[in-house]
Amino acid sequence: MTTSRDLTGKVVLITGSSGGIGAVTAVEFARLGAQVVVTGRRKDRVSAVAKQCAEASPTGVKALEVVADVTNDSDCRRLVADTIKTFKKLDILINNAGRGIVSSIWDEDILDKYELHMNTNLRSVVWLTHLCVEHLEKTKGNIVNISSILAFKPRRLLYSMSKAALDMFTKCVALELGPKGIRANVVNPGVVKTETFGTSLNMNKAKSDQFLKGMAEKYPLGRVGEPMDVIKAVLYLTSDLASFVTGSNFVVDGGAQYV
Numbered sequence: 001m002t003t004s005r006d007l008t009g010k011v012v013l014i015t016g017s018s019g020g021i022g023a024v025t026a027v028e029f030a031r032l033g034a035q036v037v038v039t040g041r042r043k044d045r046v047s048a049v050a051k052q053c054a055e056a057s058p059t060g061v062k063a064l065e066v067v068a069d070v071t072n073d074s075d076c077r078r079l080v081a082d083t084i085k086t087f088k089k090l091d092i093l094i095n096n097a098g099r100g101i102v103s104s105i106w107d108e109d110i111l112d113k114y115e116l117h118m119n120t121n122l123r124s125v126v127w128l129t130h131l132c133v134e135h136l137e138k139t140k141g142n143i144v145n146i147s148s149i150l151a152f153k154p155r156r157l158l159y160s161m162s163k164a165a166l167d168m169f170t171k172c173v174a175l176e177l178g179p180k181g182i183r184a185n186v187v188n189p190g191v192v193k194t195e196t197f198g199t200s201l202n203m204n205k206a207k208s209d210q211f212l213k214g215m216a217e218k219y220p221l222g223r224v225g226e227p228m229d230v231i232k233a234v235l236y237l238t239s240d241l242a243s244f245v246t247g248s249n250f251v252v253d254g255g256a257q258y259v
């Protein structure tokens with residue numbers, strides 16, 4: 001499944017693009033002509049995805065590879081500085097990097113888990129947005145934050161909380177950035193099948209496959225999401241079709257929130 005849109009000349013920074021939804025997003029944006037920044041903590045994965053981007057690009061444009069941890073403030077600063085040094089501008093920031101592990105109020109290490117979720121899913125987005133807005137103002141660019149449908153499931157306490165805060169951060173920052181010509185929106189996916197789905201929830205492959213099958217049967221559209229379902233929403237929100245859309249939540253969940 002592919003999409004159509006001409007992104008030639010657009011510079012797109014996608015956090016968490018060394019794997020999962022972010023990697024598929026980077027390759028798809030490259031295929032549509034964008035100059036993409038591929039980033040994550042694993043150097044081998046960053047390089048592998050950057051190679052796929054170059055292969056997918058209609059003009060063979062090389063992706064910029066930056067190995068960085070979004071929870072590290074100086075890594076974020078270097079990520080944005082390298083992007084601007086290489087491409088001279090930034091059009092789209094996609095804050096996709098995220099972590100979600102099981103958590104409960106009974107956990108002894110709840111504060112460690114709190115820091116992991118909040119630093120990865122929220123603090124990094126606040127800091128990267130701060131670092132990018134001066135560049136996005138010049139291009140009248142935009143931001144998409146990848147959140148979640150906050151299903152109120154047991155043992156998802158901290159993940160849901162961090163994503164709820166991300167949703168509200170986006171709404172509030174959209175108020176400030178609107179007058180500067182910058183739009184900021186959220187995509188809230190339901191379950192999305194990625195190559196490592198289940199790992200962070202302590203599921204082995206068999207358990208993860210069984211879980212995804214069970215979810216697919218419950219979802220009104222009869223399947224769970226694919227990365228491309230999320231990407232189509234991101235493409236819409238970052239396009240002129242969404243020129244009057246900011247501070248909004250775009251739910252992509254096959255109707256899951258209603259069951």
Ligand code: NDP
Nearest residue numbers: 016018019020021040041042069070096097098148191192
């Ligand atoms: P994956 O775990 O498959 O990939 C996460 C990506 O983020 C990897 O590239 C990882 O790279 C990177 N990453 C994680 N922590 C850091 C960090 N500290 N610094 C830099 N990069 C980091 O996740 P998904 O693709 O499944 O999820 C992507 C986003 O979508 C997340 O925000 C998630 O919450 C959200 N989401 C996912 C759903 C799903 O069902 N898959 C459902 C709803 C929302 P590396 O390890 O190399 O650093």
